[in-house]
Structures are given as C-alpha cells and as structure tokens.
Amino acid sequence: MKFKNISTIRTIVLVSLATAGLALMAGCSNNGSGSKPAAKKTAKTAAIWPLAIKDPAKTETGAQIWSENCMRCHQLRSPSQYTPAQWGVIVQYMRLKAGLTGEQARKVLAFLKSASAH
Amino acid sequence: MGKRITLPLLLAAAVAATTVGNVRAADSSNYQQLQKKYSVLKSQMQAMQQQMAHMQKQMAAQQKQMKAVQQAAPSINERATRRAIKRLSRQVMKLSEKEAALEPGNIQVLIAGDVNVQFQNKSGGNSTFYADSSPMIQVRIDKKIFVNTAFDFYTASGQAGGSAADIGAANINYELGDYMTVGGGLITSPIGGIVGNYNPAPWNRWLVDGSLEDNLLPPNELGIWTRGGIPAPDNLGYLTYFLFVSNGPEFIGTSGVPNQLSYDNFTANQNAKTVGGRISYLPIPNVEIGYSAEWASPTNSGALTKSDSWIQAVDFNSYYFNKKIEGFVKFRGGWTWEQVGQGGILPGNPTSPPAFGNNSNGGQIDVAYQPSMCGIKYLDKMMVAFRYDRTDGPVTGVQTSGAMHEQRYSVGLDYWLHSNAVLKFEYEFDNVPDQHGSDAMFMQFAVGI
Numbered sequence: 366m367k368f369k370n371i372s373t374i375r376t377i378v379l380v381s382l383a384t385a386g387l388a389l390m391a392g393c394s395n396n397g398s399g400s401k402p403a404a405k406k407t408a409k410t411a412a413i414w415p416l417a418i419k420d421p422a423k424t425e426t427g428a429q430i431w432s433e434n435c436m437r438c439h440q441l442r443s444p445s446q447y448t449p450a451q452w453g454v455i456v457q458y459m460r461l462k463a464g465l466t467g468e469q470a471r472k473v474l475a476f477l478k479s480a481s482a483h
Numbered sequence: 484m485g486k487r488i489t490l491p492l493l494l495a496a497a498v499a500a501t502t503v504g505n506v507r508a509a510d511s512s513n514y515q516q517l518q519k520k521y522s523v524l525k526s527q528m529q530a531m532q533q534q535m536a537h538m539q540k541q542m543a544a545q546q547k548q549m550k551a552v553q554q555a556a557p558s559i560n561e562r563a564t565r566r567a568i569k570r571l572s573r574q575v576m577k578l579s580e581k582e583a584a585l586e587p588g589n590i591q592v593l594i595a596g597d598v599n600v601q602f603q604n605k606s607g608g609n610s611t612f613y614a615d616s617s618p619m620i621q622v623r624i625d626k627k628i629f630v631n632t633a634f635d636f637y638t639a640s641g642q643a644g645g646s647a648a649d650i651g652a653a654n655i656n657y658e659l660g661d662y663m664t665v666g667g668g669l670i671t672s673p674i675g676g677i678v679g680n681y682n683p684a685p686w687n688r689w690l691v692d693g694s695l696e697d698n699l700l701p702p703n704e705l706g707i708w709t710r711g712g713i714p715a716p717d718n719l720g721y722l723t724y725f726l727f728v729s730n731g732p733e734f735i736g737t738s739g740v741p742n743q744l745s746y747d748n749f750t751a752n753q754n755a756k757t758v759g760g761r762i763s764y765l766p767i768p769n770v771e772i773g774y775s776a777e778w779a780s781p782t783n784s785g786a787l788t789k790s791d792s793w794i795q796a797v798d799f800n801s802y803y804f805n806k807k808i809e810g811f812v813k814f815r816g817g818w819t820w821e822q823v824g825q826g827g828i829l830p831g832n833p834t835s836p837p838a839f840g841n842n843s844n845g846g847q848i849d850v851a852y853q854p855s856m857c858g859i860k861y862l863d864k865m866m867v868a869f870r871y872d873r874t875d876g877p878v879t880g881v882q883t884s885g886a887m888h889e890q891r892y893s894v895g896l897d898y899w900l901h902s903n904a905v906l907k908f909e910y911e912f913d914n915v916p917d918q919h920g921s922d923a924m925f926m927q928f929a930v931g932i
Contacts, residue, residue, distance in 0.1 A: 437800060439687045455621075
C-alpha cells in the first residue's frame, strides 16, 4: 500500500492517538479509582461524557474473567502452579499485558489466591 | 224518660268531645316539641358525625405518618450503619496496608521466563540445534509499582561456538488508577499486537518459526508510555490502549550504504523520537481487534538527512471454545504496512550514498485447533496449527534484507505436556518468485517458567 502524502496521514493518526489518549485520561480522571463511590458519579458523568465508566467486571466473577481473558493468548495455567504471593506478581504483570482494568485484576487475583490455597 | 236519658248522653258526649279535643290539642303541642327536639338532636348528631369523620380522617393521617416514621427509622439506621461500616473498612484497609508494609518480605520477587531447545533443517542450509533461555525478574514493590527485567541468552546460530545475550525488558510501571498505568524503560513494542510484537514466548507460540510479518515490526521501544484497559460505553465490551514516545530508529547498512531500518537503537539518534501506540477493542472477551501505528524520523550517523518512517498494523485475536467441537479453535491474524520516506543527502556531502526508500508490507493468518474436550487420551493434548504468511519487499528504492516477495504455508503439530510445556513439530513451505524457496523443518521443546 502506498501513501501519497505521508505527512497528512501522519498528522491524522497522531491527532487521533492524542485525542484517544486525552479522552481516556479524562475518563480515568473522572472515574480513575475503582473504590470511589461511584454509581451516582458514573450516572452523572454518563450524561455528559461518552466514556463514562460502568465496569462490567463488577458483575463478573474472578473465575469467569480469568478463563475468558487468559485463554485468548495462552493455555490456562492451573492456579496450583503458583503460590498466592507469586500470583500477586503475575497478575500485576498480566494486567499490564492484557490491558485488564483494576477491578478485573483484583477479582482474578482473589480467585487465583483462593484456588491456589486449596 | 227519653229526655232524661238523652240529656246526660248529650252532656257526656259534649264532655267527651271536649276532652278528646283537649287531648288532641295537648298531643299536637307535644308532637311539635318532640319534633323540635328531634330536629335539634338530629342536627347535633349530624354535627357529631361530621366531627367523628373528621377525627377519623385525622387519625388515619396520623397512622400513616406513624407508619412512615416507623418504616423510615430502620433505613436511616441502616444507612448510618453502612456508612460506619465503610468508614471502618477503610480504616482497617489502611491499617492492614501499613501493617503489610512493615512486615518483612512485602516486596515480592518472581523469576519467570522461558527456555526452549530446537532443531531446524532448512533446505539449502545446514541443520542445527539451537537453545534459548529468557529469564525474567519480576518485582512487585507494592500494589502500584511493578518492575520487570527480561534477558535473552541464546546460541548464535551460524557462528561457530557463538552465543549471545540481549536485554528484552527493563521497565518500571506505576498504576495511576483502575484504568491507567504509566511507565518507562525498555519494553516490548505494542505495534502489531499479539501476532507481532507482544511476541508470544516460544512455549506460547503455536508454531516454532516466527512469521514474516514479525520482520517488519519493531521489537522493542525504549521510552515512556501510558497503557491500560477501560470498559467501553454502555457495557459494549472493553477498550485497551498503549501510547508511547520512544527513541527513534536509525538507518543502518553495509559498506556505508544505508539499506535497512534498525529499531535496536538504544540511543535517540540526533534527537529523533518515535511516537506511536496501539488501541484495541474487545466486544467480547474472546475477540480482540487492534490497530497500531508509529511514526519516526530516522536518520543515520552522517550520510542522510532525516526521513519519515511510518508503520501501521491491524491485528485480530480470538478463540471459540465449545463442547460441540470437542475443544477450542483459535484464530489470529494481522497485516502491517511499513513506509520509509526518501532520505535526502546532507548538504556539502555530494559523495554520500543515494537516497533511501522502502515500502514493505506483510501479514499472516493463523489457525489452531485442540480437541481438549474429546476425552481421548493423548489426543486431547494435541494441537494442530496452520499459518499463511507473506511479505512484500520494497517497491521502490533500496531493498531491505530478505526477499522482495515471499510467502509461506506452515503446518504444525503440538503436544502439550502441561499448560506451560509443549513439544512442537513444524514444516514450512516457502515460496519466493523465480527462486527456490527455503522449505524448513523444525522441532522444539519449550517450557514457560
């Protein structure tokens, strides 16, 4: 594929990326912490901000998030392969790689720790 | 006689008549009085009835109020209790965090990574064994700070007795919230998604050999970034993002002639920087569609002025897991466009090499199937994989390394000993126009730690 005007395309993409970045940052700053009170806040921001956060992870179980997301990229590792403390490190790393939200990561970690301990 | 009788009779009749009249007159006056009394009493009773109805209404209203108060009272208490519990929970959490921070061993360290041993035999070349060990040291400083360092030690194929070491990652990450992490250092480039530069470790690849598309993508970025995942509006899945600024690539070449763009540049060449990122959308957890792009202004140490380097990629990653197919089938795919603009000759250096230009693209489709639910011993641990990949080299300008046009079909058979240990066999059919392609056979044993 050839690009006739590379600087135009470059400008479009950079502006798009910057906009997406700012939008996401704004979304995060509005609702950045999952522990914030938020149903009311979310409802308010939803009216004015298209990226108002309503995390579906709140209704999903840790086991569900673990099986659905991890399998997308690799074979499922048995919870018993690592200790609860080791899972703490692994989930923090995998949250970055897989782009999990904090809520998702916390639920997956709680599940793995509990399953690992039994 | 008759007169004597008649008179008293008449008198009696008269008396009687008078008496009756008197009685009648007395009755009528009593009746009137009674009527009056009755009407008074009736009006009194009506007034009382009205009063009673009013009082009943008041009582009903009071009862309603009482009920409302009775109902409200527990919820007010409940709310207050909930608030108190929340306050207490926060205090307990803070205290336990403080306590955990004071306990020895709160910094958690994990050594992970992977090791693989492989044998390969390419037509037109020598067969060889190959080994690679890539340890990772991951440190969880606390719930917000995470450090990752990765090395790569490998035998340098083709160099007698040679071995090499490389650094694959050295980065620090800080969680700003549920939806954002910032970081800096050396990290695997997000360009191309999982099919390219998330670069699954060998234990996690379905096939042994990397794809042709991988050659078009930068392996690492050295810079700063922000990344994370965020729910899409209206519960329509998730979005992920990874935006970065890193050191720019540089032109390298042989005999002073730049013919290749190198991303292994750990120092920003003449202040050149790369700006890029990847965004992806997951409508459901088992489907991910990504787009990534990066722009840089590469140059080299003296011969060329700055030029434009522009890479875009789309990627797709999904799986379908169902009893009907006795297991799961996975699909991955991607396409990368790479364009490098013309580099000018530096003023005052007429003998410098010619301008450099390069347009390349390439992609791949991968499919794998594992009948993990078939219930047949050994068969449930087998996975068959297929890949079609191709690359089209520079259309104009100086050619980069590798063939101008190449396409391959690869088939593989994997046997999973564990979820992190796999034996793989692969055969690769290679096609290069007007040339003999280098078909190749690979065997590998890979373990993820």
